[in-house]
Amino acid sequence: MRTLNPSDIEALAIGTAILGTGGGGNPYITKLRVLEELKRGRRVQLLGLDELEDDALVLSIGGIGAPAVSIEKLEEGTEGVRALRAMEEFLGAKVDALISAEIGGGNGLEPMVTAAALDLPVVDADGMGRAFPEMQMTTFSIYGHRSTPAAVCDEHGNVVLFRHAVSELWFERLARATVVSMGGTAIGAEAPMRGRYVKRAGVPGTVSQSIRLGHLVLEANRAHRSAIPEICALEHGIHLIDAKIVDLKRHLQGGFSVGTLELEGIDAHAGSSARIDFQNEFLTFERAGRIEVCVPDLIVILDVDSGHAITTDVLRYGQRVAVLALPCHPLLRTPEALAVVGPRAFGLENIEFHPLPRPGERAP
Amino acid sequence: MFRIGVDVGGTNTDAVVMEQRTVRAVVKVPTTPDVMVGLMQALGQVLEAAALGPDQVGLVVIGTTQFTNAVIERRHLTQTAVVRLALPANRCLPPMVDWPEDLRAAVGEHIFEAAGGFNFDGTPITPLAPAEIARIGTDIRARGIDSIAVVGVFAPVRDDAEREAARILAEQCPGAGITCSADIGQLGFLERESASILNASLRSLARRTVESLKDGVARCGLRCPVFLSQNDGTLMDAATAARFPVLTFASGPTNSMRGAAFLSGRSEAIVLDIGGTTTDVGLLQKGFPRQASTTADIGGVRTNFRMPDVFSIGLGGGSLVNEKEDRLHVGPRSVGYELTRRARVFGGETLTATDIAVAAGRARIGDPARLAGLDADVVRRALENIESQLALAVDRTRLSAEPIPLIAVGGGSILMPARLVGLEVIRPPYFAAANAIGAAIAQTSGEVDRIYSLESLTREAALAAAEAEARAQAASSGALQDSIVVTEREDVPLAYLRGNATRVRVKVVGDLQF
Numbered sequence: 057m058r059t060l061n062p063s064d065i066e067a068l069a070i071g072t073a074i075l076g077t078g079g080g081g082n083p084y085i086t087k088l089r090v091l092e093e094l095k096r097g098r099r100v101q102l103l104g105l106d107e108l109e110d111d112a113l114v115l116s117i118g119g120i121g122a123p124a125v126s127i128e129k130l131e132e133g134t135e136g137v138r139a140l141r142a143m144e145e146f147l148g149a150k151v152d153a154l155i156s157a158e159i160g161g162g163n164g165l166e167p168m169v170t171a172a173a174l175d176l177p178v179v180d181a182d183g184m185g186r187a188f189p190e191m192q193m194t195t196f197s198i199y200g201h202r203s204t205p206a207a208v209c210d211e212h213g214n215v216v217l218f219r220h221a222v223s224e225l226w227f228e229r230l231a232r233a234t235v236v237s238m239g240g241t242a243i244g245a246e247a248p249m250r251g252r253y254v255k256r257a258g259v260p261g262t263v264s265q266s267i268r269l270g271h272l273v274l275e276a277n278r279a280h281r282s283a284i285p286e287i288c289a290l291e292h293g294i295h296l297i298d299a300k301i302v303d304l305k306r307h308l309q310g311g312f313s314v315g316t317l318e319l320e321g322i323d324a325h326a327g328s329s330a331r332i333d334f335q336n337e338f339l340t341f342e343r344a345g346r347i348e349v350c351v352p353d354l355i356v357i358l359d360v361d362s363g364h365a366i367t368t369d370v371l372r373y374g375q376r377v378a379v380l381a382l383p384c385h386p387l388l389r390t391p392e393a394l395a396v397v398g399p400r401a402f403g404l405e406n407i408e409f410h411p412l413p414r415p416g417e418r419a420p
Numbered sequence: 421m422f423r424i425g426v427d428v429g430g431t432n433t434d435a436v437v438m439e440q441r442t443v444r445a446v447v448k449v450p451t452t453p454d455v456m457v458g459l460m461q462a463l464g465q466v467l468e469a470a471a472l473g474p475d476q477v478g479l480v481v482i483g484t485t486q487f488t489n490a491v492i493e494r495r496h497l498t499q500t501a502v503v504r505l506a507l508p509a510n511r512c513l514p515p516m517v518d519w520p521e522d523l524r525a526a527v528g529e530h531i532f533e534a535a536g537g538f539n540f541d542g543t544p545i546t547p548l549a550p551a552e553i554a555r556i557g558t559d560i561r562a563r564g565i566d567s568i569a570v571v572g573v574f575a576p577v578r579d580d581a582e583r584e585a586a587r588i589l590a591e592q593c594p595g596a597g598i599t600c601s602a603d604i605g606q607l608g609f610l611e612r613e614s615a616s617i618l619n620a621s622l623r624s625l626a627r628r629t630v631e632s633l634k635d636g637v638a639r640c641g642l643r644c645p646v647f648l649s650q651n652d653g654t655l656m657d658a659a660t661a662a663r664f665p666v667l668t669f670a671s672g673p674t675n676s677m678r679g680a681a682f683l684s685g686r687s688e689a690i691v692l693d694i695g696g697t698t699t700d701v702g703l704l705q706k707g708f709p710r711q712a713s714t715t716a717d718i719g720g721v722r723t724n725f726r727m728p729d730v731f732s733i734g735l736g737g738g739s740l741v742n743e744k745e746d747r748l749h750v751g752p753r754s755v756g757y758e759l760t761r762r763a764r765v766f767g768g769e770t771l772t773a774t775d776i777a778v779a780a781g782r783a784r785i786g787d788p789a790r791l792a793g794l795d796a797d798v799v800r801r802a803l804e805n806i807e808s809q810l811a812l813a814v815d816r817t818r819l820s821a822e823p824i825p826l827i828a829v830g831g832g833s834i835l836m837p838a839r840l841v842g843l844e845v846i847r848p849p850y851f852a853a854a855n856a857i858g859a860a861i862a863q864t865s866g867e868v869d870r871i872y873s874l875e876s877l878t879r880e881a882a883l884a885a886a887e888a889e890a891r892a893q894a895a896s897s898g899a900l901q902d903s904i905v906v907t908e909r910e911d912v913p914l915a916y917l918r919g920n921a922t923r924v925r926v927k928v929v930g931d932l933q934f
Contacts, residue, residue, distance in 0.1 A: 085610070089512055124923065125540050128609045129573050133512035169512075211509040211545070239539040302821060373819045 057107060057177060060100045060267070065090050065165070067270025072164030073365040074269050074287070075262070077354050079336035080161015080187030081123045082367070085130060090165055093172035100168045103153055103177035105260050112152035112251035114179060115143060116196070117170050118163040118244060120208065120231060125240035132211035136170030139209040139245035142217055146205055147248060155179040155254065157194050157246070159262040160187025160337075161367075166243070181258035185385045186354050189312055189336045191231075192224035193397050195387045196247050199257040203227045206246035210238035259385045265291075273363045283363030284378050292415045293382040296341060296348065297325045298360055301375045306368070312336050313368050322360075322376060332357070332379070334368050339402055341381065350404070352389070352397045353412050354382040383412040421478030422470070424642075425860025426462060427675060427853075428455050428484040428633075431757060434856035435462035437470040437477075441682075441861075445469035446853045455486060455629065456636035463640040474641035479932070483649040483675045483859040486629055487622050487665040491523070491719035496625040498567045499528035501560045502617055503553070503589065505536030505572035505581050509545050515571075515613055520720040527621045530565055532556045536581040537573030540871050540921060545573060548581040550588055557592025566596040569620040571613040575602040577871050597623040597663075604666060606869045607923070611724035618721065619666040626665035630658050647932075651725055653678045653708055653858065654865035654929055656897075669718055670727040675858030677702050677709045677728060680827040682861050683848035689825045690817050690843075692810065693854070694832035696738040697754040701813040702730040704827075706907055710819075731816050735809050737832030738763070739773040741802050748801045750776070750809070764790050773835055776802040783834035803837075811841045829854035863903075866893030867927040874922055883911060886926040899930030 060068070069087040072080070090100065108114070117136050119126060144151055154167040159182035171178045183194030197203060204227055206218045216234050221227035235242045249257075272290060276283035288295050299319035306315030314335050321328040330343040338355035341348050349355055357366045360376040388397055389411050399407040422444065427434045433451045437444040447465040452458035459482075467474065490496045502515045515531055516524045534556060536548035560568060568589055572582045579602035586598045599620040605612040634646050648661035651670040661668065673693065680691040687707035693700045703710040709728035716727040734752020738759040742749050750773050755762040762768035764775045765786030771794075777783045779791045779799045814826060825844045828836040829851040836845050850857060868890045872882040887906060894904050908927040 085513070088517055092513065092517065122540075122921075124607070128607050129506075129537070129539065129545070130510040130609060131512045132508045132510075211511075213508070239543075239545065300815070374816055376816065 057104075058102045060102060062091055062094055063271075064267050065094065065100070065168070067267045067274060068165060068263070070270035070273050070364060071266025071268070072159055072161055073367070074356055074358070075164070075185070075266055075354065076160035076187040076365060076367065077337045077356055078334055078366075078368040079189065080158065080163065081126075083162040083165050085127070086162045086165040086169065090168045090172065093169060098172040099175065100172050101177040102180050102263055104180050105255050105258065108153065108179060108251040108254060110250065110252040110255075113147070113149055114153050114155050114249045114251060114254050115140060115151045115245050116155050116157040116183065116247045117167040118157050119166055119241065120244045121235045121241035129211070129239060129241060131243065132213075134173070135209040135211065135243035136166070136245065137173050138213060138215055139207040139243055140170060140174070142207040142209070142215045143205065143245050143248060146207070146217060146219075151176065151248075153177045153179050155181060155183070155258065156263075157183040157196065158187055159184060159259075159266060164263070164266060178263065179254060179258065180263045181254060181260045182262045183258065185259035185262050185388065186352070187337050188397060191228050195257045195259055195393065196249060197224055198393050198396050201247055201249060201253060201257065203246045205248065206231070206244055208234055208238070208242045208244045210242045214238065257387070259387055276363055284358065284380065287363065288380060291382045292413070293380045294412065296379040296381055297321050297328065297330055297343075298323050298376070298378050299325060299330065301371065301373055301377065304371055304373055306371070315368070317371060319377070319379070330379070335402055336368060338368070339399070339404065340407065341379065347407055349381040349412065350399050350407055350409055351402060352384045352393070352409070354384055356380040356382060381412055383414045386414065422472060422476050423479040423481065423860050424463065424466065424477055425856045425858070426459060426480065426482045427672075427855040427859055428459060428482060428486065429672070429855070430485055430489060433458040433462045434853050435466040436850070436853050436856040436860055437466050437472060438857070438860045443850050443857065446850055446856070448853070454632070455484070456632045459633060459636040460640055463637065463642070467640070475643065477642050478644050479647065480637050480642060480644060481647045481649055481655060481859045481862050482633055483671045483855060484629070484633075484668060485672050487626060488669050488672075488718065490622060490625055491618060491721070494522055494526050494719070497526045497621040498624045499530065499565050500567040500569055500617055500621040501530040501532065501563070501565045502613070503556055503568060503570045503585060504531070504533045504613070505548060505570065505585060507533055507535045507537075507546060509537055509573055510609060513610065516617065518610070518722060519614065523720060527617060528565075530560070530563060532559070534585075536585060538575070538578045538581065540574060540577065541873055542574070542578045544581075548584055550584070553585045553588045554592055557589045560589070560596070561593045566593065567620045567623060568593065568596050568598045569601070569613070569616040570598060571601040571616050573609060574607075575600070576606050576869055599623070603664060605724050608724040611722050614721050615666050615723040615725065618718070618723070619664060622665040623663065627662045630662040634658055647862070649675055649859045649862045651727065652865065653862060655862045655932060666723075666725070669725060670716070672855065673700050673702065673728050673730050674709055675855045676700070676829060677704055677858065678707070678861065679854030679856070679858030680704070680829045680848070681707045682857055683829070683850060683854060684825070684827045684846045686825055686827060686846070689827050689846075690814055691827045691829065692813070692833070692836065694828060694830040694835055695736045696759055696832060697734065697736045697756050698732050699735050699810070699813065699832070700730045700732050701817050702728050703817050703819060708907060731813055733809055733813050735773065735806065735835070737772070737774045737835065741771040741773065741776060741798070743798070748798070748805055750802055750805050773802070773806060773832070776806065777834045782837075785834070806835055807837055807840060810836065814841060814843070863929045864894055864897045864899045864932045865927060865929045866890040866897065867925070868893075869923070869925040871921055871923050879911060879922065882922065882924050883909065883926065886924045887928070890926045890928045894928050894930050898932050900933050904928050904930035
C-alpha cells in the first residue's frame with residue numbers, strides 16, 4: 057500500500073485530465089478537497105490489485121449531475137460517507153475499499169475524499185481506464201455486474217437507495233431524476249463488488265498511471281522540455297500530429313457536446329491535416345481519408361507547449377495542440393466490451409475498431 | 421463639449437482631449453506615488469495643449485491599474501469578514517482555500533457560514549434565517565471589522581437572500597462596507613467568492629483613491645462628472661467604482677484594445693499592444709476585446725471575471741538581443757524603463773530591439789550613428805526573430821483563416837513590420853496613447869447572466885426577457901435609449917440536466933448622455 061502525498065494529488069489531477077480524452081469534467085474542486093483532507097492530517101492510501109483480498113467488499117463512489125451546477129453548489133462534504141453507510145446498512149457488511157468507476161476527469165479523484173474521511177484504501181484501478189459519457193460504459197457493468205444496489209446522497213443528508221433496477225438504462229434514468237430533484241448534483245455509491253471481481257473486471261493500475269503521467273508533465277514543465285515524447289514512451293502511445301485547430305464545429309445534442317475538429321499540421325508535421333470527431337470525449341482521428349484511431353483507444357489532445365490536457369469545452373480555433381493516441385486496456389477490446397464502448401455504440405456504423413499495438417505487441 | 425480620457429498606469433499617466441470622435445491633444449507624464457499629483461499635471465497639460473478652459477469639458481473618464489497593483493503587491497488591503505449563504509451546501513471547502521498564504525493573512529480569516537443559498541432553478545437550498553445573520557453581524561462588529569463580503573449560492577440567478585442579509589448586517593454593523601457577490605461576478609462559486617472578498621478588502625483604498633482622483637479633477641477647475649472605465653471597456657460612475665474596485669482589474673488591456681479599434685476605425689482586427697518589456701495580443705470583435713473562456717488569475721487568486729483573452733509574449737522595445745553560439749533570440753529580458761539610458765541609440769552599451777528597429781530604418785529615434793559597425797547579419801536575424809515571435813502570437817489569436825488587419829499600438833510598435841504573415845499592419849496616429857483614448861470613448865452597459873427553466877417559457881422568450889432587463893440596466897446607468905445595442909447574446913443548454921434548464925447571457929452597450 058502506498059500513501060499519497062499532496063504532490064501526488066496535484067499530479068493525479070493532471071493525469072486524470074489526460075486520461076479524460078477531452079471529457080470527464082474538471083478535477084479542480086475535487087483536487088482542492090482531497091488536499092484539504094491531507095492538510096487535516098488524514099491520509100489517502102492506494103491499494104494495488106495484487107494486495108486486494110478476494111473477499112474484500114469494494115464500492116464505487118462518484119459525483120452524478122451537471123458540471124455547470126457543480127461549480128456553484130458544492131458538496132456539504134459527507135455525502136460520500138453517508139451514501140457508503142447506507143449501502144453498508146443495506147448489505148449488512150462493511151466496505152473494505154473504494155474505487156472510481158471513471159478515472160478520466162474529476163471522478164478519478166472523488167473516491168479519495170471519502171477514503172480519507174473513513175481511512176479506507178482506494179483501489180489502484182477503475183471501470184474505464186479513461187472517460188466515457190454514460191454510466192453503463194464501465195468494465196464492471198460490461199462483464200456482468202449491476203450498478204444496483206446503489207445509494208445517492210445530497211448536501212442535506214437525503215439518501216435514496218436504489219434496491220434494484222431491471223437494467224442499467226433504468227438505473228441511469230431513475231438516478232438522473234433523483235439527482236435533478238436534489239438540485240442537480242449528488243454523490244453516488246454504486247456497484248458493490250468483491251475483490252475477486254474487481255481483479256477480473258477492473259482496469260488495473262490506472263490511479264498510479266495517472267499520478268505517473270502528472271509527475272512526468274510537472275517535471276517536464278520545470279525543466280522546460282516537452283512532456284510529449286515521455287508520455288508516449290510511458291504509455292506506449294503514438295504522437296500522431298502537432299497541429300493548429302483550423303475549424304471547430306460543436307453543438308449540444310441530447311445533453312452531450314458533439315462536434316468535429318479540423319487540424320492542420322505545424323512544425324515537423326506541416327503540410328499534413330487531420331480531423332477529430334467528439335461526443336464529450338474524442339471518438340475518432342482521421343487522416344487522409346482513413347480512420348487511424350478510434351474509441352475505445354484513447355485520443356488525447358494536449359497543449360503543445362505545456363503538455364496539459366485540453367478538454368472539449370475549452371477547445372478553440374487557433375490552439376496549437378499535440379494529438380496522441382494511447383492504446384486502451386485489453387478489457388475494453390473484447391467483443392462484449394466493443395458492443396458497449398466500441399465505435400458502433402457511438403453511432404459510428406461504418407467504422408471498424410483496429411486496436412493500437414499494446415506494449416510487447418507489434419504494429420499490424 | 422469635449423471629453424478627457426486618462427490612463428493612470430504603473431509608470432505613466434496619459435491624458436487625451438477628444439471632441440466628438442476627434443483627438444485634440446495628447447500628453448504623457450510620470451505617475452506619482454500620490455496619483456492625484458500626476459493626474460493634475462496630466463490634466464493641466466492636456467487642457468493647455470488643446471487650448472481649452474475647464475468649463476468646456478463635459479466628461480472625464482479615468483482608467484487605472486491602482487487596485488490590481490494593490491492586490492499584486494498585497495498593499496492597502498483591509499481585514500474582511502466573509503458571510504457565506506450556502507449551508508448545508510459548500511461546507512466542503514472554506515473561503516480562500518486556494519489563495520496564497522500571505523494574501524489570506526492580509527485579508528484575515530473571519531469566516532461565517534449560514535443558510536440562504538439557492539438551487540439552479542431559484543428554489544432555496546435552505547431559507548435564509550434572519551436571526552442567524554443578526555448574530556453573525558454582532559460577532560463581526562465585536563471583532564472591529566468594517567468590511568464584509570456576502571456570498572450566496574446561485575446568487576447570479578437569485579440575489580434576494582444576499583440583499584436581505586446585507587440589510588441585516590448593515591443594521592448590526594453601521595458604516596461597514598458590504599459587497600454582495602451578485603454585483604461582482606457570474607456563476608462559479610469559489611471564483612466569485614474570491615473576487616467578492618478582494619473587492620470588500622479593497623473598498624477603503626478605492627474610496628480614498630476615487631476621492632483623490634475626483635479631487636484632482638475638481639482642483640483643475642473641472643466641474644463635469646467623473647467616470648472610471650471597467651473590465652469590459654464600459655463606464656461606471658465614480659461612486660460605483662468606489663464600491664466595486666475589482667471591476668477595474670482588466671481595464672488596462674481593454675482600454676488599449678478599444679482605443680486601437682477607435683483610432684484605426686476597425687472593429688474586427690487583431691491588436692498588438694507593444695510596450696517596453698511585453699507585447700499583449702488580443703482579438704477585437706465588434707470593436708470589443710474577445711473575452712477569455714478560462715478563469716483569470718489576479719495576484720495568485722482564481723477569479724471568473726470576463727477578462728480580455730490576451731496572449732502576452734516577452735518582447736518589447738527594450739528587449740535584449742541575445743546571441744548564443746549560432747542562436748539569436750530577442751527578449752524576454754528587457755532594459756524596461758531604462759531604455760532611454762541603456763539602448764545603443766541613446767548612448768548606452770546594450771543592444772535592444774529598439775536599436776534593431778532603428779538600424780532597419782523602421783524608426784528614427786536617438787542617434788543612428790551609434791549603430792555604425794553593427795553586423796548587418798545580426799540585424800537581419802534579429803528582425804527575423806522579432807517577426808517570428810509576433811507572427812506566432814498573431815497566429816494564436818486568430819479565430820479563422822480569413823484575412824484580418826493587425827493594429828499596432830503602444831510605444832514599442834516601431835518593431836512591427838509593414839506586413840506580418842501576409843496581413844496588413846495598421847499603425848494609427850496617436851498609437852502611443854491608445855489606452856487613454858480607449859478610456860475617453862467608453863460606453864455604458866447592462867448585463868444579465870442567468871439560468872432559465874424552459875418548462876413554461878420558450879427559448880426566445882427567455883432571451884427576450886434577459887435582453888429587456890439588460891437594456892433597462894443600461895438605461896438606468898445613463899445610456900441614450902436609441903444607442904443601446906446588444907453586443908453579446910448566448911444561451912447554453914445545461915448538459916446532464918433534464919427539466920430544460922438553459923443559461924442565458926445578454927450584454928448591451930450604449931452611448932452615455934452628457
